[in-house]
Amino acid sequence: GAVVSQHPSRVICKSGTSVKIECRSLDFQATTMFWYRQFPKQSLMLMATSNEGSKATYEQGVEKDKFLINHASLTLSTLTVTSAHPEDSSFYICSTTPGLAGDFSYEQYFGPGTRLTVT
Amino acid sequence: GQNIDQPTEMTATEGAIVQINCTYQTSGFNGLFWYQQHAGEAPTFLSYNVLDGLEEKGRFSSFLSRSKGYSYLLLKELQMKDSASYLCAPLDGDYKLSFGAGTTVTVRA
Numbered sequence: 001g002a003v004v005s006q007h008p009s010r011v012i013c014k015s016g017t018s019v020k021i022e023c024r025s026l027d028f029q030a031t032t033m034f035w036y037r038q039f040p041k042q043s044l045m046l047m048a049t050s051n052e053g054s055k056a057t058y059e060q061g062v063e064k065d066k067f068l069i070n071h072a073s074l075t076l077s078t079l080t081v082t083s084a085h086p087e088d089s090s091f092y093i094c095s096t097t098p099g100l101a102g103d104f105s106y107e108q109y110f111g112p113g114t115r116l117t118v119t
Numbered sequence: 120g121q122n123i124d125q126p127t128e129m130t131a132t133e134g135a136i137v138q139i140n141c142t143y144q145t146s147g148f149n150g151l152f153w154y155q156q157h158a159g160e161a162p163t164f165l166s167y168n169v170l171d172g173l174e175e176k177g178r179f180s181s182f183l184s185r186s187k188g189y190s191y192l193l194l195k196e197l198q199m200k201d202s203a204s205y206l207c208a209p210l211d212g213d214y215k216l217s218f219g220a221g222t223t224v225t226v227r228a
Contacts, residue, residue: 034216043206043220044162093161099214104169106149106214110161 003027004096006111013084013118020080021114023094029074030096034108035067038091050077084118091115123219125207130225131197139192139205139222147212153181153192154206156221162206165192194224202226 003026013019023033031052036044048069049057056069068080081088095108122144131137143151150169154162168174168183168190180193192205204221211217 043218046215046217049215091159104150104152104167106210106216107152107164107167108216110163113159113161115159 004094004109004111006094006114008114009112010115011117013116015085015118016083018080018082019084019116020078021092021094021116023077023079023096023111025075025096025109028096028098030077030098031074032097032099033071033077034095034097035069035077035079036093036095038093038113044093047079081116084116086118089116089118123207123209123217125205125219125222127220128223128225130227133197133199133226133228135197137194137197137224139194139207139224141190141192141207141219143188143190143207143209143219145209145211145217148185149210149212149214151181151183151190152208152210152216153179153190154208154218156204156206158204165205197226199226199228 005024007022033050035047038044047062050071052071058064071077093113094111125141153165156162166181173182178195183190206221207219
């Protein structure tokens with residue numbers, strides 16, 4: 001499977017500050033990247049779909065002005081959590097898909113995740 | 120949204136077999152994935168079914184019935200390292216992946 005990296009793996013920030021998380025596709029050019037959030041003992045919830053060169057598509061209930069997504073190149077997408085609050089503390093995971101070109105149709109390759117703690 | 124139902128927890132003994140059932144309802148369907156997730160880590164791919172039937176891959180097998188909206192993941196010869204959460208994830212008609220809440224499998228010696 002493809003390699004997807006995320007940086008940082010762990011970050012602690014103060015309430016009110018902003019945090020940027022990077023997601024890189026190392027093996028192929030990813031037109032589409034996905035951002036998920038996972039709270040403890042819960043499932044992954046899709047936050048938004050990031051498309052290179054266009055605006056991200058946000059899922060219902062996700063504030064686009066709070067979670068800024070930029071997909072500036074075919075290998076890099078960033079998620080910025082603006083004015084972070086303790087309730088934003090979560091595990092953020094990105095994924096990419098080679099689409100039909102992959103081993104399985106639209107299989108998603110996941111990054112290692114970023115643990116965000118807002119104090 | 121999509122409806123995905125799988126048991127919350129299962130416990131089994133080392134060397135045993137465990138079957139994790141999943142029922143789903145999606146808008147359109149383009150296959151179903153099973154992922155394994157260890158605590159604090161990202162999910163890793165286990166299997167993919169798009170046609171009805173059983174897909175066998177070593178100690179892991181996955182079954183799909185599209186007409187019943189049903190899948191199961193079979194784990195054989197359980198090992199301690201298999202203790203993890205197993206996520207059922209159907210791919211809908213828009214190629215969007217939805218995840219079940221996961222089944223936490225605990226393997227005991």
